[in-house]
Amino acid sequence: MVAHATPGTPRLYLDDPSLLDFEATVVGHARVEGRTALVLDRTGFYPDSGGQPGDTGALGGIAVEDTRADDAGVVLHALAPGAELPPLGAVLRGLVDRDRRRLHAALHTGQHMLSRAMVDEAGAETASSRLGGGGSTLDLDVPSLDERALARAERRVARAIEDDLAVRQWFPPPDELASLPLRRAPKVTENIRVVDIGGFDLTPCGGTHCARTAQVGALHITGVERFRGKTRVTFLAGRAALDELRARSASLAELGRLFTCGPHDARAAIERLRAELQSTRDALGDVRARWAEGVAERLLREAAAAGSPRVVLALDGETVETLRALGQRIAARPGAVAFLASRVDDGLLVLVARGEGSAFDCGAWLKRAAAAHQGRGGGRPERAEGRLPGGVDWAALVAATAD
Numbered sequence: 001m002v003a004h005a006t007p008g009t010p011r012l013y014l015d016d017p018s019l020l021d022f023e024a025t026v027v028g029h030a031r032v033e034g035r036t037a038l039v040l041d042r043t044g045f046y047p048d049s050g051g052q053p054g055d056t057g058a059l060g061g062i063a064v065e066d067t068r069a070d071d072a073g074v075v076l077h078a079l080a081p082g083a084e085l086p087p088l089g090a091v092l093r094g095l096v097d098r099d100r101r102r103l104h105a106a107l108h109t110g111q112h113m114l115s116r117a118m119v120d121e122a123g124a125e126t127a128s129s130r131l132g133g134g135g136s137t138l139d140l141d142v143p144s145l146d147e148r149a150l151a152r153a154e155r156r157v158a159r160a161i162e163d164d165l166a167v168r169q170w171f172p173p174p175d176e177l178a179s180l181p182l183r184r185a186p187k188v189t190e191n192i193r194v195v196d197i198g199g200f201d202l203t204p205c206g207g208t209h210c211a212r213t214a215q216v217g218a219l220h221i222t223g224v225e226r227f228r229g230k231t232r233v234t235f236l237a238g239r240a241a242l243d244e245l246r247a248r249s250a251s252l253a254e255l256g257r258l259f260t261c262g263p264h265d266a267r268a269a270i271e272r273l274r275a276e277l278q279s280t281r282d283a284l285g286d287v288r289a290r291w292a293e294g295v296a297e298r299l300l301r302e303a304a305a306a307g308s309p310r311v312v313l314a315l316d317g318e319t320v321e322t323l324r325a326l327g328q329r330i331a332a333r334p335g336a337v338a339f340l341a342s343r344v345d346d347g348l349l350v351l352v353a354r355g356e357g358s359a360f361d362c363g364a365w366l367k368r369a370a371a372a373h374q375g376r377g378g379g380r381p382e383r384a385e386g387r388l389p390g391g392v393d394w395a396a397l398v399a400a401t402a403d
Contacts, residue, residue, distance in 0.1 A: 008073020165198025
């Protein structure tokens with residue numbers, strides 16, 4: 001078992017990325033973000049770097065919860081809280097978490113291929129990347145990305161996976177390195193490791209990768225968004241991609257059962273339902289408008305008979321949309337002021353609106369009322385909305401303060 005010469009702790013995975021079981025000697029104790037950590041004379045654990053999370057696993061039966069490296073390249077194996085530190089000189093068996101390593105290898109290999117495909121199909125270079133089972137990201141140095149180019153890039157990666165290309169990882173001598181068509185320049189000046197994905201992509205990289213592209217299994221782009229002047233592409237690969245696609249397939253099948261149609265017909269069924277919902281909303285809006293018109297006329301007549309410009313009303317269970325429709329019609333009468341409320345489960349929805357010619361400041365009044373009753377609300381002089389506690393007597397409050 002050979003560990004290629006690199007600064008700091010010798011790293012066994014550089015020569016054998018499939019190595020998950022090894023022995024090493026404890027040569028130091030350390031701290032990582034408040035946790036105890038072990039330093040070994042060599043390691044098969046990959047430390048968090050280059051956008052790839054660190055390995056987890058066990059050392060001598062003690063859980064390793066994270067792996068980091070300090071500025072000198074010394075690898076720090078962060079242990080579970082409360083773990084007893086093995087003494088210096090102890091020889092421990094290291095076991096790297098197989099599923100986590102394989103997932104990260106699939107993600108990293110997939111990221112290389114996707115970065116290459118983005119250059120070829122969209123002229124977009126990768127500025128940075130971050131890998132993770134819940135969603136990995138590529139930040140591309142373009143402000144936007146054509147969806148057709150994105151689809152072409154995804155298909156190119158799929159074909160490379162199907163072709164089962166061999167993945168070579170090695171430290172070429174300087175003369176060979178200078179002749180390689182690398183996708184990007186190395187970030188270091190010595191001990192440069194290159195990953196060649198069957199000629200599809202050649203990139204300097206110190207991460208862990210699959211031995212062949214078929215081990216990636218699948219790569220699926222899940223989202224695209226603008227991010228700090230660049231374009232961020234979110235993707236999944238390996239087991240994470242398959243799990244996501246299975247979950248989406250199950251959700252689609254469930255929609256098919258709910259709509260009593262085949263999974264591929266669910267979209268059409270949803271579109272029909274949306275059209276019916278919009279039609280119902282339009283009809284409800286018409287009914288609400290006619291209702292508000294009639295109620296507003298009655299309330300305004302009663303207010304006029306009482307010689308008051310105020311219209312005060314408390315309803316039960318009505319939405320704020322209903323209050324707005326009613327307030328709009330009352331405020332259409334010059335000089336009128338509407339004080340409207342609706343009791344709902346979590347309090348009192350309120351709306352205050354004035355008609356043209358009235359000097360009443362709706363926003364200021366509601367702000368004072370809300371402050372006095374531990375509610376919230378405010379707005380403009382001509383219209384305001386808010387919410388008060390359910391125990392407030394709306395009519396009494398208006399009578400006591402609206403003058």
